[in-house]
Amino acid sequence: MVQPTRERLNDQPGDPGFEENLAKFEARVARGDKVEPGDWMPDAYRQQLIRLIHVHANSEICGALPEGTWIPHAPSLKRKMALVAKVQDEVGHGQLLYRAAETLGKSREEMIDELIEGKAKYSNVFHYPAETWADVCVIAWLIDAAAIVNQKMMAEGSYGPYARALKRICYEEAFHLTHGYDMCISMATGTKLQRDMLQDAVNRWWKPIMMFHGPSDKESKHTELLMRWRIKLKTNDAQRQEFLVKYLPKMFNLGLTVPAEWDLKFDEKTRTWTYNEPDWDEFVHVVRGNGPVSAQRLETRRLSHEHGRWVREALAAAASGRRVPMPN
Amino acid sequence: MTDTQWQVFEVFHQPVRGEPHVHVGSVHAPDAETAILMAKEQFARRQACVNIWVVRADAITATTYEDADIFEHGTDKSYREAFGYETTKRAKAVGDSAEL
Amino acid sequence: MSDKYTPDTLTPELKAAVIDLLYRLADDSIVIGHRNSEWTGIGPILEEDIAFSSTAQDKMGHALAFYNLLHELGEPKPDDLAFLRDAKDFRCCSFVAMSHLPANAEGDVPELMNNPTRNRLIVHGDWSISLMRQFLFVEADVLRMHALESSTYQPLAAIARKIRGELKYHLMHAESMLRHLATGTDESRKRMQQALNSVYPHALGLFEPTQHDKTLANAGIAPGETHLRDEWIEHITPLLAGAGLRQPTDVEPVFGGRKGRHGDELVALLADMQKIYRMEPTGTW
Numbered sequence: 144m145v146q147p148t149r150e151r152l153n154d155q156p157g158d159p160g161f162e163e164n165l166a167k168f169e170a171r172v173a174r175g176d177k178v179e180p181g182d183w184m185p186d187a188y189r190q191q192l193i194r195l196i197h198v199h200a201n202s203e204i205c206g207a208l209p210e211g212t213w214i215p216h217a218p219s220l221k222r223k224m225a226l227v228a229k230v231q232d233e234v235g236h237g238q239l240l241y242r243a244a245e246t247l248g249k250s251r252e253e254m255i256d257e258l259i260e261g262k263a264k265y266s267n268v269f270h271y272p273a274e275t276w277a278d279v280c281v282i283a284w285l286i287d288a289a290a291i292v293n294q295k296m297m298a299e300g301s302y303g304p305y306a307r308a309l310k311r312i313c314y315e316e317a318f319h320l321t322h323g324y325d326m327c328i329s330m331a332t333g334t335k336l337q338r339d340m341l342q343d344a345v346n347r348w349w350k351p352i353m354m355f356h357g358p359s360d361k362e363s364k365h366t367e368l369l370m371r372w373r374i375k376l377k378t379n380d381a382q383r384q385e386f387l388v389k390y391l392p393k394m395f396n397l398g399l400t401v402p403a404e405w406d407l408k409f410d411e412k413t414r415t416w417t418y419n420e421p422d423w424d425e426f427v428h429v430v431r432g433n434g435p436v437s438a439q440r441l442e443t444r445r446l447s448h449e450h451g452r453w454v455r456e457a458l459a460a461a462a463s464g465r466r467v468p469m470p471n
Numbered sequence: 472m473t474d475t476q477w478q479v480f481e482v483f484h485q486p487v488r489g490e491p492h493v494h495v496g497s498v499h500a501p502d503a504e505t506a507i508l509m510a511k512e513q514f515a516r517r518q519a520c521v522n523i524w525v526v527r528a529d530a531i532t533a534t535t536y537e538d539a540d541i542f543e544h545g546t547d548k549s550y551r552e553a554f555g556y557e558t559t560k561r562a563k564a565v566g567d568s569a570e571l
Numbered sequence: 572m573s574d575k576y577t578p579d580t581l582t583p584e585l586k587a588a589v590i591d592l593l594y595r596l597a598d599d600s601i602v603i604g605h606r607n608s609e610w611t612g613i614g615p616i617l618e619e620d621i622a623f624s625s626t627a628q629d630k631m632g633h634a635l636a637f638y639n640l641l642h643e644l645g646e647p648k649p650d651d652l653a654f655l656r657d658a659k660d661f662r663c664c665s666f667v668a669m670s671h672l673p674a675n676a677e678g679d680v681p682e683l684m685n686n687p688t689r690n691r692l693i694v695h696g697d698w699s700i701s702l703m704r705q706f707l708f709v710e711a712d713v714l715r716m717h718a719l720e721s722s723t724y725q726p727l728a729a730i731a732r733k734i735r736g737e738l739k740y741h742l743m744h745a746e747s748m749l750r751h752l753a754t755g756t757d758e759s760r761k762r763m764q765q766a767l768n769s770v771y772p773h774a775l776g777l778f779e780p781t782q783h784d785k786t787l788a789n790a791g792i793a794p795g796e797t798h799l800r801d802e803w804i805e806h807i808t809p810l811l812a813g814a815g816l817r818q819p820t821d822v823e824p825v826f827g828g829r830k831g832r833h834g835d836e837l838v839a840l841l842a843d844m845q846k847i848y849r850m851e852p853t854g855t856w
Contacts (some may be wrong), residue, residue, distance in 0.1 A: 211612030212685040218847035218856035219650045224631045227608045231624040238617040252476045272684045276847045329855045439684040446693050451615025457755025462501035508744050509618035512625045
C-alpha cells in the first residue's frame with residue numbers, strides 16, 4: 144500500500160488541523176476502536192509503533208538463534224521436532240511482525256538492514272548465550288512466559304495490524320509455553336545431572352529475565368504517552384509483577400531457587416513480590432549492543448542475510464521473466 | 472544494502488469446504504506460485520485448511536475508513552428486512568396460519 | 572496372489588528383510604530431517620525458512636513412524652534407535668548425511684556462539700546444495716512411498732498412504748524452487764549446476780542394491796532398488812533438462828551406506844545429534 148506524502152498527512156503539532164485530528168484520534172482510541180493503516184494518526188504514534196514493532200520483530204528472529212543452535216542436539220525425537228517447530232514459529236512471528244510494521248510505511252528490507260547494521264534494538268535476553276540444553280528449557284518456559292505477559296497485553300492495543308498479528312502469535316505461544324514447561328519438568332524431576340543443569344541455567348538467566356520487561360516505571364520515559372494511545376496497556380513493573388506472581392511459585396514447586404542477591408520476598412498485604420532493582424544502566428548498555436554475545440548475534444544475522452541474497456535475487460528474476468538463457 | 476524486496480500477496484484460507492475464504496495475513500513472494508508455497512506453511516501449518524487464495528496486494532482496491540459513513544443508514548431501512556413486517560399476524564387474520 | 576503380511580505373519584527370512592528395509596527408510600528420514608533443520612532460523616528468507624523447516628519436521632515424523640514399526644518387530648524403542656546407535660549401525664545412504672558445505676569450504680570460522688557445525692554452516696553453507704539434495708531426494712521419496720502404498724506389509728503401506736499429502740507438498744516445493752533457482756540469475760544457475768554435479772553420485776546411493784531386494788520384491792513388500800533407480804532417472808531427466816541443467820552421465824554411484832559403511836560426515840552428524848541424549852541415556856529429557 145502506498146503511503147500518502149508527508150505534506151498531506153498534517154500529522155505533526157502545528158500542522159493545519161492537527162489539534163482537531165488529534166482530538167478525534169484520541170477519542171477513537173479511548174473508545175477502544177482499532178486504528179487501521181489508512182487512518183490519520185499523529186506522526187509520533189506512527190513512529191512509536193514502528194519502533195516498537197520493529198524491535199519486537201527483530202527479537203523474534205534474533206530469538207531464533209540461541210534456540211536454533213540447539214536443534215541438532217535435541218535429546219529425543221519429540222523434543223527435536225518440537226524445537227524445530229518452535230524456532231520455526233519464531234521466524235514466522237518475525238514475518239508477521241515485520242509485515243505489521245510495513246503497514247506503517249517502512250519496508251522489511253530496511254528493517255532487517257537496520258538490525259544487522261546495529262541501528263535497531265532487539266530484546267535484552269537474546270544478547271546472552273545459550274550455553275547448555277537446560278538454557279533451551281529455561282528460555283522456552285520462563286522467557287516465553289515473560290513474553291506472553293507482554294504480548295497478551297499488546298494484543299489488546301490500538302493498532303489493528305499489530306493486534307491481529309499478536310492474536311495469532313499468542314495462540315502459537317501457548318504451545319511454546321507448554322513445550323517449555325514440559326521440558327523443565329523433565330529436567331527438574333530427572334537425574335542430579337539434569338537438575339543441576341537446570342538450576343545453573345536459571346541462575347545465569349535470572350538477571351536477563353528480571354530485566355526483560357524493561358526499565359522500572361520510574362525510569363521509563365515513554366510509558367505515559369504509550370498508554371494514552373493504547374500502544375501499551377500496562378507498565379513495565381506491572382508486567383514484571385504479573386510474571387513473578389504467576390511463575391515464581393511454579394519454579395519453587397519444581398525445587399528451583401532464584402539467586403539470593405535478588406532478595407525476592409512476597410508481600411502478603413499487596414500480593415506482590417519485592418526485589419532488589421536490576422541495574423538499568425547495564426540493561427541499556429546490553430540492548431545497545433554491548434551484551435555478552437551481541438556482536439555474534441548480529442554477525443550471524445548478517446551472514447545469513449548475505450548468504451540468502453542470491454536465492455532472493457534468483458527467485459525475483461525467475462518470477463519477473465528475466466531468466467538466464469537456456470544453455471545449448 | 473537493500474536488495475530485492477519481494478511484492479506482497481494477501482492470503483485467504485478456507486478452513487473447510489462450504490465455508491468462506493477468510494483473510495489471514497500476507498507473505499512476501501516473487502510470484503503467485505511461490506506465494507502459495509509460502510502461505511501454505513506460514514498460515515496453514517496448524518489450523519485446518521482445504522484451500523488457499525493468494526492475491527497481489529496491489530490488485531486490491533479498498534474503500535477508506537474516512538468513507539465508513541457510506542455504510543451507515545440515515546433513514547429507516549426496515550422495509551427491506553423480514554423483521555420489518557407483521558405479516559404473520561396479518562396472514563393469520565386472513566385465515567393463513569401455516570408458516571410463511 | 573500376494574499374501575498380506577503383518578508383524579505376526581512374517582517368516583523369519585521376510586522379517587529380517589523388512590527390518591533392514593525399515594532401517595534404511597527410517598535412517599534416511601532422520602538424517603535428512605536433521606540436516607535440513609540445521610537451516611532453521613537462518614534460511615535465505617523468512618518465508619522459505621518456514622517452509623523448509625516444515626519439510627524437515629515431516630521427515631523426522633516419518634522417521635519416528637518407521638522406528639515405531641521396528642519397535643513393533645522387537646527392535647529397541649524409537650529414541651534409543653535414533654540416539655544410541657553408532658554410525659556403523661545406521662543404514663542411511665551417504666547422500667542424506669552430506670553437509671551443506673561446498674567442497675572448498677575451508678578456513679577458520681569465527682566464534683558465533685553457535686555449535687561448531689552451525690558456525691560453519693553460517694559462514695560457508697550453500698543453500699544450493701541443500702535445495703538440490705532436497706529435490707533429488709524428494710523425487711525418490713515420492714516414487715518409493717507411492718510404490719509402498721501397495722506394499723503387502725500392511726503397517727508400512729498404511730504409513731505410506733498416510734504421508735502422501737505431506738510428500739506432495741515436498742514435491743511442489745522442491746520442483747518450484749529448482750525451476751526458479753536454475754533459471755533465475757547467472758549466479759543461481761551456476762550454483763545449482765555445481766550442486767547437481769557434486770551431489771549426484773551420492774544421490775545414486777539412494778538406490779544401493781541390498782541382499783534383501785529380491786526377497787522384498789518377490790513378496791510384494793517393496794520395489795527393487797534398481798527398478799526404482801530407473802524410474803527415478805526417467806522422472807528427473809526431463810525436469811532437470813527443463814530447468815536448463817546438465818544431468819551428469821557416466822557417474823560412479825557412492826555406495827556403502829546400506830551396509831553401514833559411512834564417511835566422516837555421518838559420524839560428525841551423529842555426534843551432534845546424540846550428544847545430550849547420551850549424557851543420560853536412561854533418563855527422560
